[in-house]
Amino acid sequence: MKRRVVVTGMGTINPVGNTVDESFDAIIKGENGIDNITLFDTNNSKVKIAGELKNINFEDYLDKKEIKRSDRVMVLGTIAAIQAYKDSGLTPENYDPYRFGIYVTSGIGGLNTMEEDISTKALRGVDRISPFFIPNSIVNMVGGMISIKFKVKGPNIPIVTACSAATNAIGEAFKNIRDGYLDFAFAGGAEASINETGIGGFAALKALSTETDPKLASRPFDKERNGFVMGEGSGVLVLETLESAIKRGANIYAEVVGYGSTSDAFHMTAPDNDAEGLTKAIELTLEDAKVKPDVVDYINAHGTSTLLNDKIETLGIKKAFKEHAYNLNVSSTKGATGHMLGATGAVESIFCIKALQTGQIPPTINYQNIDPECDLNYTINKSVNRNIEYAMNINVGFGGQNAVVLYKKYGV
Template sequence: MKRVVITGMGAISPIGTTVDSFFDSIKSGKHGIAPITSYDTSNSEVKLAAEVKDFDPLQYFDKKELRRTDRFNQFAIAAATQAVEDCGTKFEDLDPFRIGVIVGSGIGGFQTIEQEYNKFLEKGGNRVSVFFVPMMITNMAAGSIAMKYGFKGVNYAPVTACATSSHAIGEAFRAIKHGYADAVVTGGSEAAITEFSIAGFNNMKALCQSEDVNRASIPFDKERNGFVMGEGGAILVLEELEHAKARGAKIYAEIVGYGATGDAYHMTSPDPEGRGAAKAMELAYTEAGITADKVDYINAHGTSTGLNDKYETIAIKSAFGDHANTLAISSTKSMTGHLLGAAGAIEAIVCAKSLQEGIIPATIGYQVADEECDLDYVTEGLRKQDIQYAISNSLGFGGHNASLCFKKYQD
């Protein structure tokens, strides 16, 4: 079995468009939630979102390419460009068929779908763009990144709603661990802050309707009432340890475990007993070769919805027993909003950087205790603490659960 390490990272997020700016915001407890600017919200009950700000796609694309690239793919390619530059190599020394790309999206090119369908209704089928299909299909981010760098190994796009990019990272980890690849570019991207998308999520009562930016995304707070839609992309370069060491790569953290399960329960609600999520966490720390009490920190899925936060708390208690009461748990969605298919990847970056720097991010905005969410959610602010193992949870509509276990890197 091979050891797998993170040697490159890139982030386009609502609180920073580089890994450094993003993580500085995480440490300072800064959120990216604000009134929606991408469309007129006059007729919408939802006024807030966590939009990406200060993103200049012309840093990554020429104007012709940009016209043919949906926003979700722009985020993916930009984050991948950062990650590959950050890792310090394009792996020319390796067989290109040993370098994979596993990058997913929960929805794909939603802006393109909306724009081209409106064009179809107004002007007829002949006016639909010839680029409509390749711009909107979810796998195009993985394909585009591979084409940019000539990486010809395993290449696909998991689609498991909010668990998408955690599954992508987990499968990339396994591909390297079991010897099918030497390096994999992995993660996720999402750009679903559109009028049509927000209407759909809102009508199923999933979104927060508050207009108070500081009390909108409030995971584990008793007054939580829905998630805040976010957008962005996050990409990690995973690499086999010996290759990384041989080239003198910097190493952020090691990935040591992955658990993937299904609730087989409901389209949108998690299992009330948390059995699937608990099992995913157990599988992740068991593969890591540790017992439950060795896990120091959980980056929770923590969406700020009534059911998720309650049932995830139940799942953590089930997976960790008495140790649940001493675990540090936080939801960085309190700052980023919910990036859907990109959430797991942006939160993997949080875990890697937290292990590296010896800190635990806060759950910001928390004010009102909930007797059903009674664990340590790090609500007092950033906590400085040396941590050895961290778990990141992602739980998607359809009952898809993914947990990743990260370890502080030690040679």
């Protein structure tokens, strides 16, 4: 017997806000969280801008010792989990800790720790490496820190699929609750890769925009797009069974109804030219939800502002939805947040869920020039109001990863 799964808690910190409501309000207003990099000296970098966190005090959530001993990515993920847990209204009396899983991931993990300690080894010798180097570098320590913080003892499974990681994590958590293996889960992702290594590595791939004007750098689906902008942040959802949520009188934000994931088997960094993998992932999601394509109203697209992604993603949406593709509102919120890699699917899922609740569709900002190969309704520059019953989040990643999750407005 398949169980229904709902979202009862949400938390996020990202370049446009430090809470869920603050973030969604900024997104709807079309505010831009991208600006000059302050986390390191960019004098020797061709890339000068990114989507950094702003005006957040980590000590509002964690003590100094925890912060000092943890990589930045662990801190970001844990803060989002703290927000989500508080928002859910859960207490330890509500659950068996062994039935509460942690599916909170990262695309890269503790890159700040890796950069710092590898530099220490090179400059000062191997004996000067920190004892926190190994634990703080590995991806599962994001979920590990959350597990310790809340004493939840179910599986800690970080699904590491590059830029689709958080979407895959949410989808896998959903399946495990739906199929009876778990009752609750933290699900989402965190990323903190705005440092010389992260920016330098993606710049070497020619993946990042070198634009110096924050209003022109991340411009998804625009004909003049020339690369993505790195962002940092985190997003975490609390998922549980509908039965549990009703029993304890929880606030239900949305229902998770479908999930699909495929691999392109095509190229390490480029998407499949025919969008076959993405098309199939969308189709699998709709089949999983047992709905027809025409019920979907809104898609928060991957929309990275790279030449290939935006064109191929548009193709995949058109192949999967056929004539209904032109009835959809599509948007990429990466114009405002930048690309948060392994966190992006969680933050964008939160935007999908808020859109379901409010009927406000986030815009794709910074759009100026029409690309004939990107010809859908991208909700250009201004939010629109629309009754939304189903919202889809799409993310793809290096290695040919495709991940799609479908959310339904609760009560319809």
